[in-house]
Amino acid sequence: MNSAPQTLYEKIWNDHVVGRRDDGTCLIYIDRHLVHEVTSPQAFAGLRAAGRRVRRPELTLAVPDHNLPTTRRVDAQGNRLPIADPASAQQLAALETNAPEFGIRYIDATAAEQGIVHVVGPEQGFTLPGTTLVCGDSHTSAHGALGALAFGIGTSEVEHVLATQTLLLQQSKTMEIRVNGTLGYGVSAKDVVLAIIGKTGAAGGTGYVVEYTGEVIRGLSIEGRLTVSNMSIEGGARAGLIAPDETTFAYLKGRPMAPTGADWDRAVDYWRTLPTDAGARYDKVVQLHASDIAPSLTWGTSPEDVVPITGVVPSPDSFADPSKRVAAQKSLDYMGLTPGTRMQDVPVSYIFIGSCTNSRIEDLRAAASVVRGRQVAGGIKQALVVPGSGLVKRQAEAEGLDRIFTEAGFEWREPGCSMCLAMNPDKVPPGERCASTSNRNFVGRQGPGARTHLLSPAMAAAAAVTGRLADVRELVTE
């Protein structure tokens, strides 16, 4: 027994060690595995070529999301509409063949439960505290919001998990990111995580598993916590954890794949033992205060390029590091921005409300509360709302949110990754500027030449109704 105080990460890690090699590499057991259509075909092909089976098919859940068009998927008679892009159709078909062949549960493209893997996992109760969860997708970090050690893996590792239900890993260093205080009016979970990345940098978390702590994190709903953990990867950390608490248990209870009856009680007892012990040591600690966090957004092509909405486009000369100066100049050229311009004076032409960062019901409510009674501004060429799952969509429709959006001039779509990475037909054309609730503002991320500003759902709604980057606090009063 190890009686020294431990962090949440160390507890989960130690409970999953199957074996330890002399060089320190550990064989770690994987409790939950999510699979989508883009990063899995080569893994299944590898298994097939080697004549290997899936060790524990019931621990894997497959859902298509990246390629699916967000337009209607069935016709008036309820028949499946084919996917126009043959390459996308082929990737989807591969998953549909592979899942049943290897005995893996599969949520079909037209099922109400279908959605973005990182929305579906928590929503179904597939994601549980104290588990190890992986997916061939970097935003798997999101699931850490429920206290699961969750991280993205490559396709070779997907194959490794399918065949062995384990991964060979080195233990990471730990970093505590503590956010103290109370969030100001109009400041959301997205602003918190943007502020964190703005402070720590896009590589700040490399080699670390982050644990988010402090009053602000405790006060967030599971939806908000998912937004924060989701973008751990943008700060360089492979995983971001939040200790499970009453909010977590209340969220999970009654979810379709969550434990029930006596199992539930035993699970909750165990989950209560997981939070970091008093006196446990992190390798690094970063602190932020809520009063320093304003509604924020990105100006450049790295998620660390963060400014408050009240700020201006920075000048490359303002960076001390010469390579950052060069990078900033390139970003500004790509983004078509001039230093000194007020962020609020920058017009936008596309709006994307969606992605695994911000497509849950709370996000849609926040955006709708800004849109209500207003119209999408004249200069906006397209404004999309893409719910994270069919269940989120259904819930939003029950609350009448879809009508608020469509009456204002938004398009109300079927769930999927959509304009977050432009693998499906939803793209931002070259040179157009998009206010997006997604997580990456990389060059070409939303389509070749597309210019992305990352922000919260309420801020995206504010941009939609004003036609420019706008301070949501000026549109909705407290």
Next chain:
Amino acid sequence: MEPIVHVDGRAYPWGAKNIDTDIIIPAHWLKTTTRVGLGKGAFESVRAEPGNLFDDPRYAGAPILIAGENFGCGSSREHAAWALTDMGVRAVIAPSFSDIFSGNAIKNGIVTVVLPQDAIDRLVEVAKEQPIAVDLETMTVTTPFQDRFAFTLDPFRRQCLMEGLDEIGMTLAQDTAISKYESGVSSARPWLHQESGNAGTIVERAGRP
């Protein structure tokens, strides 16, 4: 996987920071179900610029790429590693790598060499005119000008590269340990069980053209 001990030859003298996986291979190239042929899409947005270094005949087919910090940040797509191997890159030298990328790289026989920024600056200068050499046996990067930079790599990853090991085969040999772990968990944390097999599966021929 082919064992790899030395990588010698020309190097792309790039040095750019925060090269994300969307730059290495844009999303529209990910609609493939195989691991080959992605070299065509590698660095597409960089190649769109005239005079870029990937289309410079001096570096054509170079097996080494020199980059700035945080190389391979962004998505988990192993397509980034497949694109690099497909264009002939077998070693990337940078001050730091994203965790996911470095794991993917090793599994595809790409050596990730971490060196401090001043060494990178020097190598970028040298590589403009001269070849460089990465050696896993001595764990050094050397140039024709007697530069010698030592690097470290975790021993397991080094062994995987040098022996071309099949990790899945190695882990499958641990079957008894995995089964023992599983039976321990089913009594300690029984709620982790899921319904088995295809229960609840909805399979229709979605998207078939």
